[in-house]
Amino acid sequence: MTGWVVLLVLVALAAAAGVVVVRRRRAERLAAADALRRVTAVAEEDVTRFGEELQELHVETLVTDLDAPMRQDYQRALDAYEAAKDLLRDVQQPADVKGVTRSLEDGRHAMACVLARQADEPLPQRLSPCFFNPAHGPSTTEVAWAPPGGIERDVPVCRADAERLAAGADPDTRMVRRDGAMVPWYDGGAAYRPYVSGYYGNAAAQGLFPAVFLGAVLAGPALGTAGHDLEGGGYDGSGFDGGGFDGGGFDGGF
Incomplete structure (x- = not known):
């Protein structure tokens, strides 16, 4: 009798595990879509x-x-x-x-x-596209800028955004959808990394674009979060793995 009980328990556990796997795979498919x-x-x-x-x-x-x-x-x-x-x-x-x-x-x-x-x-020059919106075309200069709660860094910007910032106005930032809200592209999360890579990948590989912002998209957490750490991304406060892209490089891993 005990053997049958153990068998039934094992069958029940296997069925429960199967349900969990099916649900997880379904959730992954929905998330990917x-x-x-x-x-x-x-x-x-x-x-x-x-x-x-x-x-x-x-x-x-x-x-x-x-x-x-x-x-x-x-x-x-x-x-x-x-x-x-x-x-x-x-x-x-x-x-x-x-x-x-x-x-x-x-x-x-x-x-x-x-x-x-x-x-x-x-x-x-063949420089990085404007940081705030790649649709603005090639950048023309760099300006010191920091996201809310973040570290100030020099970012490449187009002439129009440089003038906006100099006048104390907000830049014309590319907004994307995340969790039902519109956020700046650099807070969009990992879903947008192919989009970002196509625009900024070559410039980042040549050191013409701040890797930390691309790392934020790669890792997923919001860039504006104070004291954020890019888990698994190797961000150490000065760049991406010491200032560059390691291993497979930006194109290979982003």
């Missing part, structure tokens, strides 16, 4: 915005004589836009979004080159 929807929606918004800005640029080019370098930059911007649209259509998992935003970063630099040539200004 939600992350895919959120990061894809943000990338889609950026593609649409870039397309609208290219359309405005096209209208300007109708009344501007384009020399060969301007035409090349303009064509590069158009090609990047088409590539971003194609990659967006093919997104199957969050990691695929990285290619979309990488194409947008290239296209925005090309468009900035067209505008600089039109204004007879020096061509923009």
Whole structure:
């Protein structure tokens, strides 16, 4: 009789464990699907915005004589836009979004080159996109800035945001959805790391972008939390694993 009791208990425990596993896997699938929807929606918004800005640029080019370098930059911007649209259509998992935003970063630099040539200004360097919103295009300077409760650091910003900050105004920050609320992209959590990687990965690998902020997205906790620690991210207060990206590098692990 005791043997049957033990057997029944074991069967019950196995069934309970099976239910837990099924529920956990279902929760993981739902979380993965939600992350895919959120990061894809943000990338889609950026593609649409870039397309609208290219359309405005096209209208300007109708009344501007384009020399060969301007035409090349303009064509590069158009090609990047088409590539971003194609990659967006093919997104199957969050990691695929990285290619979309990488194409947008290239296209925005090309468009900035067209505008600089039109204004007879020096061509923009291939610097990090504006920290507050990558849709602002390449950064033009660095400013000292700190998130609420965080450490002040120099961040790359576009001209418009630099002027806003100098005037005491808030920067035009890219907002994303997290837990039902809109938050700055750097507080968006790990779901947005492919989106961030495409925009800032190359610049971070070259030391042109503060790795600590990307580490915050990688690890998940809100950047504005005072005294936060990036568990598992190796953040020691000076950078990401001593100031760089270790092991597989930014592209490999982000």
